[in-house]
Amino acid sequence: MARSVGHNAIMNVSLVASNALATMITVPYVSRVLTVAGNGSVSFAQSTANWFQVFCTIGVASYAVRECARVRDDRNKLSILTLEFLVVIGVCSAVSLSEFAAANCFIPAFRSNGVLMWIFLANAFLTAFGVEWFYQATEDYDYIVIRSIVIKVVAVALIVLFVKTPEDYILYGLLLALGTSANNIFNIVRLVRLIQLPQGFGIRDLHPIRHLKALSYFTIMNISTSMYLSFDTILLSMLAPGNYQTGLYQLAAKLKTLILTAITAIVNVITPRLSYLTKDGISGKYTSLLRLSFSFLLTFSLAIGAYMIVYAEPMVVFISSKRFLDAVPSVRIAGAIIFIVSVANILGPLILIPNNREKIFSIACLTAMPASLILNVLLDGRYGAIGASIALACTELVSLLVQIWACRKELRSIVTVKLLAKSIIPSAAASAASLAYLEFGPTPSAFMTLLVGTAIFGLVWVIGLLTVQEPTAMLVLRKFLPERGKHVNHRNNSGEERA
Incomplete structure (x- = not known):
């Protein structure tokens, strides 16, 4: 059963926050341990692989989320659709990654970073078949977030434990790729158990070509x-x-x-x-x-x-x-x-x-x-x-x-004028209060300015949201203060949707 949009949003934002935290830990650490050249080699290989990867999926990730979401209640249709997308990805990956492999063999800049290039080529292959779009379409965000955070913690720990000298830049690239590839491997293994094809289904029942126009x-x-x-x-x-x-x-x-x-x-x-x-x-x-x-x-x-x-x-x-x-x-x-x-x-x-x-x-x-x-x-x-x-x-x-x-x-x-006003007024009030603080308040340091300023901006903004009864603020208020919510203007209920 699909959870509420609010729950899924909180889970996804938690994932983004965990990725940001991992970046804040690994980037300063690796920057101190590796040379600029070593960092550059890893970035070059990763960026190049990302470009080839775009042509492996040719828009499937975005398109598949929409199409799979529409049939998620019918396991047979969902399974057939998923296989059709995998066929498209397979053909495109064969072409794109073959060109990547040829470039690794013949282009001097690629050959000089040979090991890293092959590592990220394999990573691009696994990412193309990672079917993250399947789990987004079925709104399986609990699985996505828990899996990603666990793997991210392990990857960060391995980087800190084993990347110790400038010569470890290849190992760093390998661990960076494994951090992504592990997610995709788990996705693929789990997908096999979720696929359910109808009786008598054959390869001729697949029609991947029907998706090409939209995918373009x-x-x-x-x-x-x-x-x-x-x-x-x-x-x-x-x-x-x-x-x-x-x-x-x-x-x-x-x-x-x-x-x-x-x-x-x-x-x-x-x-x-x-x-x-x-x-x-x-x-x-x-x-x-x-x-x-x-x-x-x-x-x-x-x-x-x-x-x-x-x-x-x-x-x-x-x-x-x-x-x-x-x-x-x-x-x-x-x-x-x-x-x-x-x-x-x-x-x-x-x-x-x-x-x-x-x-x-x-x-x-x-x-x-x-x-x-x-x-x-x-x-x-x-x-x-x-x-x-x-x-x-x-x-x-x-x-x-x-x-x-x-x-x-x-x-x-x-969109109505009233809705726009409810969105604009809180930010305008918070900005005015912040400008007054910057003009007349003490500013001993940038950190203290941000700390106090953020508190002022946030407090005035929240008060503004509640004062004008902005719809999402009222929705949150009703969920956390149900008794207070009974007295809230029920015209805001039009925005509440829990599938």
Whole structure:
């Protein structure tokens, strides 16, 4: 039986938090133990394998979540669909990884990192067949999170115990790959027990070709997004003198990515549930969950974006020292980008994809590519990290505007001025209180500024949510304070959905 969306979201965010904690432990440790060259070799092999891996799955991961979610109650249909996706992955992996293997043999840069390249090739193979999408579609998040955290703890422990000298960089690469591969091996073994084919089923009953048209759109999405999110750094390195501006930009990018990972984790939980609810057409439960999801993501992203804009300077000083103060404008722009991307995550994964409109989504992603290229060429050389940040914000905005136009009908049914006000007012009040604190309050250190400032921002924000009766805040209040919830305005009940 599927658990509530709230439970799944908490589990997925816990997974993201555990991954962030593991990164905070391993990256500083490995950076001290290994040489820059050793770290670079592992990163090069891993990044190269990731590129080939994109062509192994050609969008299956996103598409399969939707399709499998719709038939999750029928074990036979789910099993057949899963096998069809595995056939597609098998064919694409054979082509992509054969090219990777050939590159390992003939390209000098690949041959010089031969052992690592073969390690991550094997890892790419296992990841392609890792069927994580199956467990997301069936909303088996308890298994996903527990398995991942246990393996992550073991992997981190092995790295700390055995990676001791600069010469251990290959061992580090192996343990890094094993940390991912172990997840996929468990997935595959468990899948064998879950597959249930109907009587008389034969290989001729599989029809993987029927998925190719939809998969082509998902492939365009993945490749387009990867291109404009990767080449901004490359173009900045080429156009701006030296690596100083790239270092500033990377600091802002890492903060943005960390926060967006948590938001994406929540979106990934909601997508299969919405896809499940649309299997027989649009339902009232779909609209209710979509409205609640829109309210939550809008409210949360506004708060995070506002917090980054207001506290950008103490954040930068605390994380990277005063030497990186020039990164403050880029961090503030990153706050705006978080809001733009969060709204796009509502429109694309939560409206377009569940309703078989992936073609529009792919057009939005594809439209962003030339915008990114043109803006980076125009701005990076003159404005450095700030120019690259503005270019990314405008690129994401272009994609968002295309999606808003495509979803205008759905937006009319779920968005009201009152709902927008309930999302905006708490963040505006929290920002005003924070600005007053920064202007008049004592600031002995960046850490204390953030500590006190976060408490002020959070307290005013929560009070604002409860004052305007923001739907998700009221839902939480009813769950934890049922007696108080009886007196809450029941008009907020429209957003509550527990499948």
